[in-house]
Amino acid sequence: MINKLLALPLALAVVATIGCTRKSDQAAGGSASATGSSNEILVGEFGSFTGGEATFGISTSNGIKMAFEEANAKGGVKGKKLVLKSLDNQGKAEEAASAVTRLINQDHVTAILGEVASSRSLAAAPIAQQNKIPMITPSSTNPKVTEVGNYIFRVCFIDPFQGTVMAKFANDNLKAKKVAILRDVKSDYSVGLADYFQKKFKELGGDIVMDTSFQSGDIDFKAQLTQIKATKPDAIYVPGYYTEVGLIARQARQLGITAPLLGGDGWDSSKLFEIGGSAINGNYFSNHYTTESTDPAVQDFIKKYKEKYGETPDALAALGYDAAKVLIAAMERTADLKPDQIRDEIAKTKDFSVVTGKITMDANRNAVKPAVIVKVDGNVNRYVTTIAP
Incomplete structure (x- = not known):
């Protein structure tokens, strides 16, 4: 019930702000026919623009669109305009598979960007691989x-x-000796x-004193x-997504649990504090970048994003931007923008500077890069430390 109530206003916001893009297939950077034109490069995107994790999809798409618009302002790629065709998978794996099938077979996209959640990327990746269309996921871990x-990258x-x-952070920085785990058994991301x-x-x-679970969509965690x-x-390790994590934080504090909660990048959403309130303060999660970075490139990205979208970019926005830049x-x-050539060149990416660091693709098409630990402080995630690979 909570998920539905949270999703409804967010879904309406999506329809109002980007609904014409999603529903009428008007592509970012200009309208396009199903297959584009000889002066355009049609790239597909599939993401969760509605549903309980919609902030992930919207942030990622915003970052991608910003990178495309910047490239088009400089003449596009090889004199051709980049056009983005975005399809909403509603946060469902089966819809992700359908969206990628459509993008490839009906729209004949040159490449695909997406998804955020590993479960949905896993549903779509075999389709891209079978059709030999390069796919880059910004944030499926x-x-x-x-x-x-070999056509799937991240x-x-x-x-x-x-x-x-x-x-390492729990052991070295927090000096934790006993940790409990609360995982989402319906999420490949959380289980992994x-x-x-x-x-x-x-x-x-260290000692894992308990390893218990919940399922995505649950709203009562008091028994666990x-x-x-x-x-x-x-400490308690909760590698889930922001909707459940916010509720878990509230209920943990209501029960008198004072141990810090720890998590992963699935926490990174402006909705986390909205859902968790003050109960989420003082907890930690690993992330891809920090808005407190002094890197001029990072600050320039944040400035441009704020000017365009009126909010501070989260890590999903940065990763969407970086995926598009790669x-x-x-x-x-x-030589001529063929999918197999694009695949080969993505694989050659080395020491490529982007917002979330320098990216080098390893032999398994994974980005080798550092992670940061941040501490939740209201609507701000305070930088704590960087841990290199």
Whole structure:
């Protein structure tokens, strides 16, 4: 019920602000026919623009559109205008598969950008691979995504690294000896992160005092939290998405649990504090970048994003922007923009400077890059430390 109530106003906002783009297939940077024209390069995007994780899809799309508009202002790619065709998968894996099938078979896109959630990228990636259309996910961190095949890439770090990062932080920085885990068993992302965290934390000599679960869409976590409270953990690892995490934080504090909550990049949304309120303050999560960076390129991106969208970009916006920049640079290096050439050039990406750091694609088409730890402080995520791969 909570998810539906949260999703409804957000969905209406999406229709009002970008609905014409999603529904009438008017592409970012200009309208296009289904297959574009000889003077255009049609790129497909699939994302969650409605549903319980809509802020992820909207932020990512905003970043992608900004990168495309910047490239078009400079003459496009090889004299051709970049056109983005975006389809809403409503936060559903089956819709993600349908969207990518349509983008490839009906719209004949040259490349695909998306998705945020690993479960939805895993549903779509085999279709892109089978049709030999390069796909870059901005932020799906489950290792299985790029294992689908050699046409699938990502510009974010992966769960083994992200889980390890937070295990190290819990041990080294928080001096935690006992940690409880509360994972979402319906999410490949959450299960993967929990497994990697648990493995590393035990290697460091820590004790996992409880490993319990919930399912996406749940709104009552008091039974699990009561059990966790009895184990007296030094910290609780909750690798979920912001909707459930906000509710878990509220209920944990209501039960008198004072141990800090730890999580991953799925926490990064302006909705986290809206849902969790003051209960989310003082908790930590791993992320792809920090708005408190002093890097001029990062600050320039933040400034331009604020001017265009009226809000501070979260990590999903930065990763959408970076994924588009990697794709655009690869296209520029090709001879004639054929998908196999684009695939080859994406794979050659090395020390490519973007907002979230320097990206080098490894042999498994994963980005090698650092992670940051941030601490929630109201609507601001305060930088704590950087952990290199």
